[in-house]
Amino acid sequence: xxxxxxxxxxxxxxxxxSPAADDTAPAVVQGLxxxxxxxxxxxxxGDSLALFQKWRWAAVxxxxxxxxxxxxxxxxxxxxxxxxxxxxxFYIFGxxxxxxDIIFLTAILIIAALSLFLFTAVGGRLWCGYACxxxxxxxxxxxxxxxxxxxxxxxxxxxxxxWSARKxxxxxxxHGAWIALGLWTGFTFVGYFTPIRELGAxxxxxQIGGWSAFWVLFYGFATYGNAGWMRExxxxxxxxxxxxxxxMFDKDTLIVTYDTRRGEPRGPGRxxxxxxxxxxGDCVDCKLCVQVCPTGIDIRNxxxxxxxxxxxxxxxxxxxxxxxxxxxxxxxxxTTNALNLGLSREAIWRRVxxxxxxxxxxxxxxxxxxxxVAISVRVPLKVDVIRDRGAIAxxxxxxxxxxxxxxxxxxxxxxxxxxxxxxxxxxxxxxVSEPAFDVPAAATASVPLRLQAPADxxxxxxxxxxxxxxxxxxxxxxVTEKTTFLGVRR
Amino acid sequence: MxxxxxxxxxxxxxxxxxxxVVGCAVFLWTQSKTRVAVGPDGKVKTTGHVWDGDLADxxxxxxxxxxxxxxxxxxxxxxxxALFPGLGTKFGGLLGxxxxxxxxxxxxxxxxxxxxxxxQYAAQPLEQVARDKRAVQMGExxxxxxxxxxxxxxARGARGFPNLADNVWFWGGAPEQIKVSIVAGRxxxxxxxxxxxxxxxxxxxxxxxxxxxxxxxxxxxxxxxGKEKFAACAGCHGIDGKGxxxxxxxxxxxxxxxxxxxxxxxxxxxxxxxYGVMPAFKGIxxxxxxxxxxxxxxxxxxxxxxxAPAAAPAK
Numbered sequence: 089x090x091x092x093x094x095x096x097x098x099x100x101x102x103x104x105x106s107p108a109a110d111d112t113a114p115a116v117v118q119g120l121x122x123x124x125x126x127x128x129x130x131x132x133x134g135d136s137l138a139l140f141q142k143w144r145w146a147a148v149x150x151x152x153x154x155x156x157x158x159x160x161x162x163x164x165x166x167x168x169x170x171x172x173x174x175x176x177x178f179y180i181f182g183x184x185x186x187x188x189d190i191i192f193l194t195a196i197l198i199i200a201a202l203s204l205f206l207f208t209a210v211g212g213r214l215w216c217g218y219a220c221x222x223x224x225x226x227x228x229x230x231x232x233x234x235x236x237x238x239x240x241x242x243x244x245x246x247x248x249x250x251w252s253a254r255k256x257x258x259x260x261x262x263h264g265a266w267i268a269l270g271l272w273t274g275f276t277f278v279g280y281f282t283p284i285r286e287l288g289a290x291x292x293x294x295q296i297g298g299w300s301a302f303w304v305l306f307y308g309f310a311t312y313g314n315a316g317w318m319r320e321x322x323x324x325x326x327x328x329x330x331x332x333x334x335x336m337f338d339k340d341t342l343i344v345t346y347d348t349r350r351g352e353p354r355g356p357g358r359x360x361x362x363x364x365x366x367x368x369g370d371c372v373d374c375k376l377c378v379q380v381c382p383t384g385i386d387i388r389n390x391x392x393x394x395x396x397x398x399x400x401x402x403x404x405x406x407x408x409x410x411x412x413x414x415x416x417x418x419x420x421x422x423t424t425n426a427l428n429l430g431l432s433r434e435a436i437w438r439r440v441x442x443x444x445x446x447x448x449x450x451x452x453x454x455x456x457x458x459x460x461v462a463i464s465v466r467v468p469l470k471v472d473v474i475r476d477r478g479a480i481a482x483x484x485x486x487x488x489x490x491x492x493x494x495x496x497x498x499x500x501x502x503x504x505x506x507x508x509x510x511x512x513x514x515x516x517x518x519x520v521s522e523p524a525f526d527v528p529a530a531a532t533a534s535v536p537l538r539l540q541a542p543a544d545x546x547x548x549x550x551x552x553x554x555x556x557x558x559x560x561x562x563x564x565x566x567v568t569e570k571t572t573f574l575g576v577r578r
Numbered sequence: 579m580x581x582x583x584x585x586x587x588x589x590x591x592x593x594x595x596x597x598x599v600v601g602c603a604v605f606l607w608t609q610s611k612t613r614v615a616v617g618p619d620g621k622v623k624t625t626g627h628v629w630d631g632d633l634a635d636x637x638x639x640x641x642x643x644x645x646x647x648x649x650x651x652x653x654x655x656x657x658x659x660a661l662f663p664g665l666g667t668k669f670g671g672l673l674g675x676x677x678x679x680x681x682x683x684x685x686x687x688x689x690x691x692x693x694x695x696x697x698q699y700a701a702q703p704l705e706q707v708a709r710d711k712r713a714v715q716m717g718e719x720x721x722x723x724x725x726x727x728x729x730x731x732x733a734r735g736a737r738g739f740p741n742l743a744d745n746v747w748f749w750g751g752a753p754e755q756i757k758v759s760i761v762a763g764r765x766x767x768x769x770x771x772x773x774x775x776x777x778x779x780x781x782x783x784x785x786x787x788x789x790x791x792x793x794x795x796x797x798x799x800x801x802x803x804g805k806e807k808f809a810a811c812a813g814c815h816g817i818d819g820k821g822x823x824x825x826x827x828x829x830x831x832x833x834x835x836x837x838x839x840x841x842x843x844x845x846x847x848x849x850x851x852x853y854g855v856m857p858a859f860k861g862i863x864x865x866x867x868x869x870x871x872x873x874x875x876x877x878x879x880x881x882x883x884x885x886a887p888a889a890a891p892a893k
Binding site: 116117118119120121122123124321325476477479480481482483485490492494521536538 | 609611612613614615616636639640641642644645726727729730732735736737739794833835838839
């Protein structure tokens, strides 16, 4: 681990929460708990959205349109996406998953985890910076905050000012808007697990069920608390991914980083002055990169574990470099190796396809292909054959051996179906119970099954037989189950 | 709790729990008062232990609200232990909650929900309930959970366990008689009769005669000889072999041979006797439940497929 750039960066940077680093009066002691210092990230960089700001907002729109919109889609006269926990059925558009299909969920989770590993190995904390709900909701909540309280400077002034009617009004408006947003998020979240239209109607009639109400409030409160109050603390103190990502990092991973060699020694200088002659690097020490940082770090101290890779500092620095007439990219997405070895763009690209990344891609592609194949060959019928435990085998009056089974038949489609059962695998084996039966839509039926065979053909002991269940309207919907037929000792 | 009858274990649990909670609170309090020195370079004086290249003690304070969260968990645990029985069985908790009580409450709620339905069927005569499709389904579910272990999931029994889906009833097939069999149970006893019959040859002869009564495969010569000896059996099974439902003596003229329709099975029964027990379900099932199971069985024996003692193969 200590070979990773993160670990190096952590060593190189001063302790993150040491108050002595910033306060004017140096403390001689500190506690094991410290008051959190509010961070006022500056949003406005230029007159229009900067490059990575645009990307972040695009990610916000993309993820939130999906999140808020999906539960409202309709499919086959029901909610297109519904995880009905009470009925233990997951509806995903045309697909109905039953508890027996949990393997698909496992595959999806494996794909999600491996994708995260892959993106992290290649592009660093892309997830954290652009797609993580914590980042996305913080971004949205900060937007609301700016609309009501103003940007960094106004917010700092407001927070330092004494309480007044105006301050109270502004703060109430902000928290009111946040809570409304949080509750809508909670409502949407619960709408994935209980039909959202009925849930909405219940809320309007004030007849919402206890558990639904609890989860709406709980998730709403979590959104409000995490995106409004906790923000970067979630990443710094709670998120395990922030801490184990260094296992995926290497020196060819893209990180947001400051080009120390080009930037140092930093110092302000007159526009168009010959900085080289003054003995200065390109960093004009405007501190804009610090002001825009949502986690309150200084990227010039190197890569730090607090950095969520949002690239706000890149936008800020590029803007300043444009203004002072220096080339962009003093803070940029690059790799540790590129910085140390002076690699070209092409060389960085070539190093993307290194063994670690190829292994991630290989496993990911395999699991993905397996999932696609498994879902496409999935038969919407499940049959369990349960041998009767009470009556092991019986003899009929006309000298035949009879075995009793119970078929547990699950029709996983959304229309009622008629199935026909047949048995084979043993000479003279005959089905004596009703061969056809109906199963309602997305329901389970328990069907008794009696098989008989002439006693002369069935010596005492276990015989392998198979039971076929096939949909009457579609021969492709067929399940063959193996079971045993017991002979009687005479 | 008889395993923990000594009061020692109550105090053992109580002391461990309380000391743990209080210990956590005290530790938290000392930690919140702990101060670490900050050197002139602004860096915290750590313990000197470094793990994994860069991890050290003291140099990364937790946010203060986190400390309050810890205190909150302590407060929560104390409130919880006061309300619920977490301090051993002696201190039941202020809410008086028990798992038995919760179960009873759930049963009560279920009774309140389903009780009227059961009561509705319980008030109807069995013949009427047996025609009600939903009642029969309810009866089947009760049957599967309580009766299928012996009589099979299709109620067609097994060797030694009567077939309930045909119309052969050892103790009488009237609806109320079926119900009595379930409520009070049955003890069927066939004493060993070999001594009364005579030689093993005589026993075999009687077995052939018994088989002949239901037109089963038998040796007519032996059956004719056995008829004379059958008088010893007639006390229970009757002169005509039609049995006596009052004492569970089988009607030998119909099918439903419980232990096998062979000479070997019958001679074994005559030589050693047979003893069968149907346990009483009173107290295991409620009266309305037994009513529904009876209706289910009645519906089976009344169905067209049940008229033959043992269903002939469909193919």
